[in-house]
Amino acid sequence: MVTLGGLAxxxxxxxxxxxxxxxKVAHEVRASGRTRAVQEFTVLTPQITGQNARLTLxxxxxxxxxxxxxxxxxxxDRTQQVxxxxxxxxxxxxxxxxxxxxxxxxxxxxxKRLEEMQQAKAALAKATIQLRKGPILGEIExxxxxxxxxxxxxxxxxLEKSHKARETAxxxxxxxxxxxxxRQKVALDRTxxxxxxxxVRAPLAGMVALENTYRSGSMGPAQEGDPMYPGQPLLxxxxxxxxxxxxxxxxxxxxxxxxxxxxxxxxxAYPELVFEGRLQSASPVAASAMGSPIKRFAARFRVLNxxxxxxxxxAAAVTIRLEQPVARPGGAP
Numbered sequence: 001m002v003t004l005g006g007l008a009x010x011x012x013x014x015x016x017x018x019x020x021x022x023x024k025v026a027h028e029v030r031a032s033g034r035t036r037a038v039q040e041f042t043v044l045t046p047q048i049t050g051q052n053a054r055l056t057l058x059x060x061x062x063x064x065x066x067x068x069x070x071x072x073x074x075x076x077d078r079t080q081q082v083x084x085x086x087x088x089x090x091x092x093x094x095x096x097x098x099x100x101x102x103x104x105x106x107x108x109x110x111x112k113r114l115e116e117m118q119q120a121k122a123a124l125a126k127a128t129i130q131l132r133k134g135p136i137l138g139e140i141e142x143x144x145x146x147x148x149x150x151x152x153x154x155x156x157x158x159l160e161k162s163h164k165a166r167e168t169a170x171x172x173x174x175x176x177x178x179x180x181x182x183r184q185k186v187a188l189d190r191t192x193x194x195x196x197x198x199x200v201r202a203p204l205a206g207m208v209a210l211e212n213t214y215r216s217g218s219m220g221p222a223q224e225g226d227p228m229y230p231g232q233p234l235l236x237x238x239x240x241x242x243x244x245x246x247x248x249x250x251x252x253x254x255x256x257x258x259x260x261x262x263x264x265x266x267x268x269a270y271p272e273l274v275f276e277g278r279l280q281s282a283s284p285v286a287a288s289a290m291g292s293p294i295k296r297f298a299a300r301f302r303v304l305n306x307x308x309x310x311x312x313x314x315a316a317a318v319t320i321r322l323e324q325p326v327a328r329p330g331g332a333p
Contacts, residue, residue, distance in 0.1 A: 027256065027320075027321070027322040028319055028320065028321055028322075029249060029253040029256040029319070029320040029322075030317065030318070030319050030320075031247045031248060031249050031250075031253075031299075031317075031318045031320075032247065032315065032316070032317055032318070033245045033246050033247025033248070033301075033315075033316050033317075033318055034245070034246055034247075034312075034313055034314065034315060034316060035243055035244070035245055035267075035303075035310060035311065035312055035313065035314045035316055036243070036244050036245070036246050036312055036313070037206075037238035037239055037240065037242065037243055037244075037312050038239065038242035038243065038244055038302075039204060039206065039238065039239040039242065040206075040236055040237065040238035040239070040312065041203050041204060041236065041237050041238075042211070042233055042235075042236050043073060043074070043200060043203075043233075043234050043235050043236070043237060044230075044231050044232060044233055044234060045076075045228040045229060045230050045231060045232040045233075045234050046076070046197040046198060046200065046230065047197075047230040047231055048081075048194045048197065048198070048230060049190050049193070049194055054227035054228060054229055054230075055076040055077065055198070055227065055228050055229075055230065056076060056077040056225065056226075056227055056228075057074060057075075057076055057077075057222055057223070057224055057225065057226050057227075057228055058075050058076060058077050058224060058225070059072075059074060059075040059224060060073075060074045060075075060210075060222060060223070060224055060234075060235075061073050061074070061208050061235075062208075062210075063208055063209055063210040063221065063235075064207060064208065064209070065207070065208045066206070066207050066208075067202045067205065067206065067207075067208060067237065068202065068205045069202055069203065069204050069205045070201050070202060071201065071202045072199060072200070072201055072202075073200045073201060073202050073208065073234075073235060073237070074200040074234060074235070075198065075199050075200070076198040076199075076200075076228070077198070078195050078198050081191055081194050081195040081198065082195070084191045084194075085188065085191040085192065085195065088184060088187045088188040088191050089188060091184045091187075092181060092184040092185055092187075092188050095177060095180050095181035095184055096181060098177050098181075099174070099177050099178055099181055102170075102173060102174045102177055103174060105170075106170040106171070106174060109166065109170060110167070110170075113159075113163045113166065113167075116159060116163075117156070117159050117160070117163065120152065120155045120156045120159050121156055123152045123155065124149070124152035124153055124155070124156050126152075127145065127148045127149035127151075127152040127153075128149060130145040130148065130149070131145045131146060131148075131149045133145070200234070202237055203237070204237060204239065205239065206237045206238050206239040206240065207237065207238055207239075207240050207311075208235055208236070208237055209235060209236045209237075209238065209311075209312065210222065210234075210235045210236075211233040211234060211235055211236060213228075213232060213233065213234075221235075222234060222235075236312075238312055240308070240310070240311065241306065242302075242303075243302075243303045243306075243310055243312070244280065244300050244301060244302055244303065245265055245277060245300070245301045245303060245316050245318060246298070246299075246300050247298075247299055247300075247301070247316075247318050248296035248297065248298055248299070249282075249296060249297045249299050250294070250295075250296055250297075251286040251294075251295040251296060251297065254282075254286060254297045256320045256322055257279060257282040257297060257299055258279070259279065260278060260279060261278070261279045261320060261322075262276060262277065262278055262279075262320075262321075263276075263277040263278070263279070263301050263318050263319060263320045263321075264276065264277070264318070264319040264320075264321070265277045265301065265303060265316055265317070265318055265319075266316065266317045266319075267309075267310065267314055267315070267316050267317075268314070268315040268316065268317065269309075269314055269315070270309055273307055273309065273310075275303050275304070275305055275307070275310070276303075276304045276305055277301035277302060277303050277304060277318065278301060278302050278304060279299060279300075279301055279302075280300045280301060280302045281299070281300045282297055282298065282299040282300070283297050283298040283299070285297075301318060
């Protein structure tokens with residue numbers, strides 16, 4: 001067996017066969033990468049509506065804990081939300097009493113207007129009867145009756161117009177109070193949602209890995225009692241049953257990234273473990289980092305065999321072996 005030099009990460013191993021037969025040349029493409037869970041979710045510190053202050057962490061599951069979907073991952077102090085909910089409930093109840101009181105006032109005003117209208121219509125009816133006596137009354141009495149009838153008729157028309165406007169005003173006043181109550185109901189529901197958000201639950205089943213965050217002048221996982229800003233990474237939850245290895249392959253070796261190609265995967269932490277991988281996806285275009293002339297293809301390999309010791313963010317070595325026959329000089333006659 002003779003080893004031929006090649007590009008970095010690319011080995012050619014020529015295996016000599018009997019005279020007149022083809023020689024198999026084994027291609028090895030080597031690259032380094034990191035493991036990553038197929039299903040993972042980063043849990044952030046909850047964003048509380050109407051509050052941008054820091055939240056105090058009071059409970060947190062330890063790293064490496066296996067959780068089911070819906071299990072509690074972390075809990076933040078809810079004292080402020082409880083106070084807000086109590087205040088919102090008091091205001092909501094107060095507006096409810098105001099609505100009931102205003103409805104009662106509207107009914108009372110409607111009864112008064114109805115009574116006033118009935119009296120005006122009775123006066124109009126009486127004036128109409130007196131007006132019919134015109135032929136048998138004197139001129140002065142007849143003119144007086146006409147004036148009384150005109151006044152009563154105008155009174156009824158005026159009351160009808162004013163009563164309609166008052167009914168509209170009463171309904172508008174009631175609606176304003178009802179809108180205030182509805183707005184307060186929104187605030188009450190918001191405090192309930194905020195209180196629920198402070199109880200962080202697992203979106204999927206898997207294993208917990210705490211994220212490093214800035215605390216007390218250094219980087220490290222969050223601890224109970226720490227103040228956290230909204231939107232700050234708290235932990236990751238991943239499913240260890242399906243793992244990938246993400247790697248970068250040099251541009252000259254990109255031809256090895258064919259559909260379904262197999263690879264051998266080894267972990268730096270456990271070199272005795274050997275995993276089989278299959279190419280899942282690869283970038284169609286090689287790219288380079290800023291300021292670097294070296295271009296690489298991004299590739300993702302699915303790990304086919306499982307081991308409990310494989311976790312995300314572990315350094316891994318990927319080896320792709322390909323074989324192709326090459327005709328030897330002076331081939332078979």
